[in-house]
Amino acid sequence: SAVISQKPSRDICQRGTSLTIQCQVDSQVTMMFWYRQQPGQSLTLIATANQGSEATYESGFVIDKFPISRPNLTFSTLTVSNMSPEDSSIYLCSVRAGAPGVTQYFGPGTRLTVL
Amino acid sequence: AQSVTQLGSHVSVSEGALVLLRCNYSSSVPPYLFWYVQYPNQGLQLLLKYTSAATLVKGINGFEAEFKKSETSFHLTKPSAHMSDAAEYFCAVRLGNKLIFGTGTLLAVQP
Numbered sequence: 429s430a431v432i433s434q435k436p437s438r439d440i441c442q443r444g445t446s447l448t449i450q451c452q453v454d455s456q457v458t459m460m461f462w463y464r465q466q467p468g469q470s471l472t473l474i475a476t477a478n479q480g481s482e483a484t485y486e487s488g489f490v491i492d493k494f495p496i497s498r499p500n501l502t503f504s505t506l507t508v509s510n511m512s513p514e515d516s517s518i519y520l521c522s523v524r525a526g527a528p529g530v531t532q533y534f535g536p537g538t539r540l541t542v543l
Numbered sequence: 544a545q546s547v548t549q550l551g552s553h554v555s556v557s558e559g560a561l562v563l564l565r566c567n568y569s570s571s572v573p574p575y576l577f578w579y580v581q582y583p584n585q586g587l588q589l590l591l592k593y594t595s596a597a598t599l600v601k602g603i604n605g606f607e608a609e610f611k612k613s614e615t616s617f618h619l620t621k622p623s624a625h626m627s628d629a630a631e632y633f634c635a636v637r638l639g640n641k642l643i644f645g646t647g648t649l650l651a652v653q654p
Contacts, residue, residue, distance in 0.1 A: 469647075470645060471587075522642075534579075537586045
């Protein structure tokens with residue numbers, strides 16, 4: 429299994445500002461994922477982040493809005509840039525771990541409210 | 544392409560009653576299937592997974608799910624609901640390197 433922590437756990441931000449969310453894993457993992465869960469909805473994949481390469485973004489998500497860093501095999505950050513109220517969501521970090529790498533684990537999430 | 548459909552956005556059962564949460568998938572190849580639970584104000588916790596081994600999969604907290612290829616289903620069950628089971632449940636299918644989620648089912652347990 430994998431234990432994932434995220435910082436901050438929640439935040440309230442003003443429109444037009446940016447927030448960086450940190451994700452720390454207790455083991456080295458190749459692939460890390462960032463998801464968004466809008467209020468009352470399911471999870472949507474934002475991007476896949478592999479160490480040493482550019483993140484791969486899903487349709488509807490762009491690097492300028494959601495820049496991602498992946499400096500090593502246990503850490504990643506997601507920045508939500510130039511925020512608007514529509515960005516109010518839970519942002520979850522996720523990793524695939526264990527043999528044979530099938531199971532995907534999730535962090536506790538970062539609850540973001542944009543005013 | 545693969546996708547997953549959860550029937551019933553809200554399910555309410557009485558404490559001690561059977562829990563049945565429905566999930567159907569569409570896939571052209573044998574899938575990896577998962578059930579996750581999300582308690583209020585928490586992240587997602589893996590309940591169980593199907594990885595082409597046994598078709599009846601047992602998970603945590605007394606939950607189990609049966610993979611039925613003929614019905615393209617992976618329904619989640621628990622014989623006797625407990626108040627602590629109240630949460631949102633998500634079915635998911637793996638598509639390549641991506642995990643695709645259903646829309647979720649909110650389970651309410653009445654005393």
